[in-house]
Amino acid sequence: MTKIKLLIALLFVSIQTFAQNRVGKVTDNNGEPLIGASIVEKGSNNGTTTDATGRFEVKVTNASAIFQISYIGYKSQELKGSELATTIVLQEGNLLDQVVIVGSRSMNRSATDTPAPIDVIDIKDITSKTGQLDLNQLLQFAAPSFNSNRQSGSDGTDHVDPASLRGLGPDQTLVLINGKRRHQSSLVNIYGTRGRGNTGTDLNTIPAAAIERIEILRDGAAAQYGSDAIAGVINIVLKKTTESLEINANSGIYKASYRFDDKKFDGLNYNFNANYGFKVGKEGFVNLTGDYNFRDHTNRANAAANELARREFGDPRAQNTALYLNSSFPININTAIYVFGGTNQRKGESYAWTRFADDDRNIASIYPDGFDPLIKADIKDNSIAAGIKSQIRSWDVDFSNTFGSNKFDYSLDNTLNTSLGATSPTSFEAGGFSLNQNTINLGFSKFMKDKMAGLNLAYGAEYRIENYKIFAGEEKSYKSYVAGVPGGSQGFPGFQPGDEIEASRSNFGLYFDTEADFTKKFMVGAALRFENYSDFGNTLNGKLSSRFKVNDVLTFRATASTGFRAPSLPQINFNSTVTNFINGKPVEVLIARNNSEVTKALGIPALKQELSKNASLGFTVRPNNTFSLTVDGYWVQIKDRIVLTGQFTDEDEQIGQLLKNVNVAKAQFFTNAVNTTTTGLDILLSNKDKIGEGQLTTSLGMNFNKLVIDQINTTSKLAGKEETYFDLREQYFLKASAPPSKLNLTFDYQIKKLSTMIRFVRFGQVExxxxxxxxVENDIYRPKTTTDLSVNYKISQKLGLAIGSNNLFNVYPDMSSGYYTESGGAWDPVQMGSNGAFYYAKINIKL
Structure with a gap:
C-alpha cells in the first residue's frame, strides 16, 4: 500500500506540475516582440495571445498536448506543452517577403524589395472569405487596379470575361503561369463589351483551387517579358503542397430583383474542387487539382420594362470543368525536371436579343410569342509546360517548352433562319475559331553576392509560333435562301466559307537583364529586349529601374521603360457578319479583316505593333511588421493603339457598294487608330492590431485612373470621316475600360476559431x-459602393465552414433604357455588375 500511495502522490505532483500556467514570450528573428501572437492548444478552446511586450501566459494540463503558436505574416510553430520555451522565435512567412517570380529574375528579391510595385495575393485567404468562384471576379474585388465585368448579349464575350490592369486593354496585360507565358483566348472582343477590339487571356480557365498565390506586377514590362506587358504582368503560382487532401464545396445564389415572374432567387452557383499532393523522393512532388463549377442564368430584363428591348438579360449559364497538374522531379542535387499545365472545358449558354412576335425576323408558326435565341459556346482550353532547371558553373539554367491551345465552337438553340420560313430548323452549328501557341525558352541567371552588395545577371532567348483558324458553320447558319430576307441563324449568324482562314506567324526574342545592389540601400536594374516578328519586323525595348532605402522604414522606387504589343492573329485575321441592335433595331454589320477589300478601299494600312512609354514613381513605408503603406504613381503613353472602328454604312461613296454586294448595312474593322495617355495612382495600406483576444487586419486599396485620347490617326481617304472612323461612342467605350477610381476597404477580425470579414468597394463614376x-443622363453611372460580409468558423483542424454575402445591400448601377445601352438591358457592363446581392455558404475539409 505504501508503494501505491507513493505512486499516486508522484502522479498527483506530476499532474500539478503541468496543470499550471506557463509564461513565455514570442519574438521575431530580431528579438522584437510579436504583439497579438496566438498560442492555442489544438483540438480545444484553451489558448491565449501575447501582450504589448510579446509575453503570454497559458494553462498547460497535459505535457503531450500540442500547442500552435502563430502570427499573421509568420510561419507557425507547433510545440508540446512540455516544450513551451521561455522565448519562442517565429520566422517571417509573409507573402510579401517571399521571393517573387515576376518582375525580377533575381531569386533573392522579395515583393517589398523590388523597384516596381508588386501585389502578392494569397488565393487561399481570399477564396475562404468571399463568394466569388471564378478567378476574374476574385481579383475584381481583391486588387484595386484590376477590373473585369461580366457581359450579356455580347456574343462570345458573354463566356470569356475581359479583364484589364490600370484601365488599359485586356490584351495589354501579360499572363504567366509559374513564370511561363500563358496563351491568349482565340476570342476577339467585338460587340457590347469593354475591351472591344481586343483579345485577352481567359483567366477563368485556371481553377482557384490549383493556385497558391498570384503576383501582379503593376508596371510596364515588355522589355523584360515581351509583347502584351504594357499595363503589367499577372503571374499565377501553382500549388506545391504534398501529403494533404483538401476538398471544398461552395454554393451561392442571387437575390432576383427585376424579374417578370415572382421568382425570389436565381443564378444558382455551385463549385466542388479537390487538391491533393504527394512527394516524389525527398524533394520532388506532384500536385493535382480537379474543379467543377456551375453557374446558372440570371435575368434582370424587367429593370427596363418601360422601354423593353429584351425579355432575357443577365449572366450566361456556364459549366466549367478543369484538371490541373504541378510537378517537379529532381534528378540530382542541382537538376530537376518540372511539368505543369491543365485542361479546361466550358459549356456556356447566353441570351441573345429578343425577336418579338411581330418582328419580321420571326416565323409565327414556329414561335407564336416570339423567341429569345440562345448562343451556346463550347470552349476547350489546354496547356502543358515541361522544362529542366539546373546549375552549370554557378549559372542557373532553365530550358522549357510551353504549349497552349484555345478552341471556341458556337452553336444556337431556340432560333431560326427567317429565309427558310416554316421549315426552318431551330438549332444550328455556327462554326468558330481556334488559337495555338508554342513557346521555347532558354534562360541563364547568376547571382553574385560578393560583387558590390549583390549583382544579378540574366540573359536568354525565346522562340514562339502561333496559329489561328476560323472555321465555317453549317450552310443554314449563315445563308439567306430568299433575296431581301434576313438569313442565317438569328442571334448569331454562322461563319461563312469566305470567313475561313488559317494564319501563322513566328517571333524570336533575345533579352538581357541585370540588377545591381551598389549598397544595401541603393540598387539599379536594367533590361533590354530585341524581338523579330515574321509579320511586321523588329522591335527593341529597354527598361531602367531603381530602389533607394532611406532606412528600414522608408523606401523610394522608380521605373522608366519603353514597350510594345504585337497585333494578335485574331485582330489581323478576324472576319464575320454580326447582328447589332441600334436603337432596338437589328442591323447586319460586317467585321472586315485587315486586308479585306473594304479596308483596302478605305486605305487602311496593315496592322503594326503598339508602342508605349511607361514611367512610375513611388515609395513604401514599413515601420514594423504590422503596418505597411505603398504609394505609386504611373504614366503610360501608347502610340498606335489597335481598336475597332465605328460603323461605316452602305451609303459610303467608297465602300457602300462593296457592303451591298455582301448584304450588310455597315462595316467595322481593326486599325492602329489612337494615341492615348493614361495617368494614375495606386495606394495600398495594411495594418494589424490586437483587439481584445483577437487580431484585426485592416487594409485599404485605392486606384485612381485617367485615360486621355491624344490623337486619332487617319489616312487621306478618311478625310472628313473622322467622326465615323473612331466615333464618340467608341471613344467613351475605350475610356470606360475601368472606373476612374476604385477603393477597397477591408476589416478582417480573427479570434481563435472564428473570423469575420467586412469589405466595402467603391466604384467611381462611368460615362x-x-x-x-x-x-445624356441615362448614360452616366454614378459612384456606387458594395458591401461584402463573411463569417468563418474552424470547427476542427480538418473542417471549416463559411457563410456570407457579396453586395449585401443589393446595390445596382444607375438604370438606363435598353434602347440606349449597347447591351439592350438596363445597364451596360460597368462598375460592379448588375446581378445584385449574392448569398453563399462554403465547406472546407482537410484530410
Whole structure:
C-alpha cells in the first residue's frame, strides 16, 4: 500500500506540475516582440495571445498536448506543452517577403524589395472569405487596379470575361503561369463589351483551387517579358503542397430583383474542387487539382420594362470543368525536371436579343410569342509546360517548352433562319475559331553576392509560333435562301466559307537583364529586349529601374521603360457578319479583316505593333511588421493603339457598294487608330492590431485612373470621316475600360476559431455615349459602393465552414433604357455588375 500511495502522490505532483500556467514570450528573428501572437492548444478552446511586450501566459494540463503558436505574416510553430520555451522565435512567412517570380529574375528579391510595385495575393485567404468562384471576379474585388465585368448579349464575350490592369486593354496585360507565358483566348472582343477590339487571356480557365498565390506586377514590362506587358504582368503560382487532401464545396445564389415572374432567387452557383499532393523522393512532388463549377442564368430584363428591348438579360449559364497538374522531379542535387499545365472545358449558354412576335425576323408558326435565341459556346482550353532547371558553373539554367491551345465552337438553340420560313430548323452549328501557341525558352541567371552588395545577371532567348483558324458553320447558319430576307441563324449568324482562314506567324526574342545592389540601400536594374516578328519586323525595348532605402522604414522606387504589343492573329485575321441592335433595331454589320477589300478601299494600312512609354514613381513605408503603406504613381503613353472602328454604312461613296454586294448595312474593322495617355495612382495600406483576444487586419486599396485620347490617326481617304472612323461612342467605350477610381476597404477580425470579414468597394463614376452619339443622363453611372460580409468558423483542424454575402445591400448601377445601352438591358457592363446581392455558404475539409 505504501508503494501505491507513493505512486499516486508522484502522479498527483506530476499532474500539478503541468496543470499550471506557463509564461513565455514570442519574438521575431530580431528579438522584437510579436504583439497579438496566438498560442492555442489544438483540438480545444484553451489558448491565449501575447501582450504589448510579446509575453503570454497559458494553462498547460497535459505535457503531450500540442500547442500552435502563430502570427499573421509568420510561419507557425507547433510545440508540446512540455516544450513551451521561455522565448519562442517565429520566422517571417509573409507573402510579401517571399521571393517573387515576376518582375525580377533575381531569386533573392522579395515583393517589398523590388523597384516596381508588386501585389502578392494569397488565393487561399481570399477564396475562404468571399463568394466569388471564378478567378476574374476574385481579383475584381481583391486588387484595386484590376477590373473585369461580366457581359450579356455580347456574343462570345458573354463566356470569356475581359479583364484589364490600370484601365488599359485586356490584351495589354501579360499572363504567366509559374513564370511561363500563358496563351491568349482565340476570342476577339467585338460587340457590347469593354475591351472591344481586343483579345485577352481567359483567366477563368485556371481553377482557384490549383493556385497558391498570384503576383501582379503593376508596371510596364515588355522589355523584360515581351509583347502584351504594357499595363503589367499577372503571374499565377501553382500549388506545391504534398501529403494533404483538401476538398471544398461552395454554393451561392442571387437575390432576383427585376424579374417578370415572382421568382425570389436565381443564378444558382455551385463549385466542388479537390487538391491533393504527394512527394516524389525527398524533394520532388506532384500536385493535382480537379474543379467543377456551375453557374446558372440570371435575368434582370424587367429593370427596363418601360422601354423593353429584351425579355432575357443577365449572366450566361456556364459549366466549367478543369484538371490541373504541378510537378517537379529532381534528378540530382542541382537538376530537376518540372511539368505543369491543365485542361479546361466550358459549356456556356447566353441570351441573345429578343425577336418579338411581330418582328419580321420571326416565323409565327414556329414561335407564336416570339423567341429569345440562345448562343451556346463550347470552349476547350489546354496547356502543358515541361522544362529542366539546373546549375552549370554557378549559372542557373532553365530550358522549357510551353504549349497552349484555345478552341471556341458556337452553336444556337431556340432560333431560326427567317429565309427558310416554316421549315426552318431551330438549332444550328455556327462554326468558330481556334488559337495555338508554342513557346521555347532558354534562360541563364547568376547571382553574385560578393560583387558590390549583390549583382544579378540574366540573359536568354525565346522562340514562339502561333496559329489561328476560323472555321465555317453549317450552310443554314449563315445563308439567306430568299433575296431581301434576313438569313442565317438569328442571334448569331454562322461563319461563312469566305470567313475561313488559317494564319501563322513566328517571333524570336533575345533579352538581357541585370540588377545591381551598389549598397544595401541603393540598387539599379536594367533590361533590354530585341524581338523579330515574321509579320511586321523588329522591335527593341529597354527598361531602367531603381530602389533607394532611406532606412528600414522608408523606401523610394522608380521605373522608366519603353514597350510594345504585337497585333494578335485574331485582330489581323478576324472576319464575320454580326447582328447589332441600334436603337432596338437589328442591323447586319460586317467585321472586315485587315486586308479585306473594304479596308483596302478605305486605305487602311496593315496592322503594326503598339508602342508605349511607361514611367512610375513611388515609395513604401514599413515601420514594423504590422503596418505597411505603398504609394505609386504611373504614366503610360501608347502610340498606335489597335481598336475597332465605328460603323461605316452602305451609303459610303467608297465602300457602300462593296457592303451591298455582301448584304450588310455597315462595316467595322481593326486599325492602329489612337494615341492615348493614361495617368494614375495606386495606394495600398495594411495594418494589424490586437483587439481584445483577437487580431484585426485592416487594409485599404485605392486606384485612381485617367485615360486621355491624344490623337486619332487617319489616312487621306478618311478625310472628313473622322467622326465615323473612331466615333464618340467608341471613344467613351475605350475610356470606360475601368472606373476612374476604385477603393477597397477591408476589416478582417480573427479570434481563435472564428473570423469575420467586412469589405466595402467603391466604384467611381462611368460615362458612356448613347446611340444618338451624345452623353445624356441615362448614360452616366454614378459612384456606387458594395458591401461584402463573411463569417468563418474552424470547427476542427480538418473542417471549416463559411457563410456570407457579396453586395449585401443589393446595390445596382444607375438604370438606363435598353434602347440606349449597347447591351439592350438596363445597364451596360460597368462598375460592379448588375446581378445584385449574392448569398453563399462554403465547406472546407482537410484530410
Amino acid at each position: 458612356l455615349a448613347d446611340w444618338n452619339y451624345d452623353v
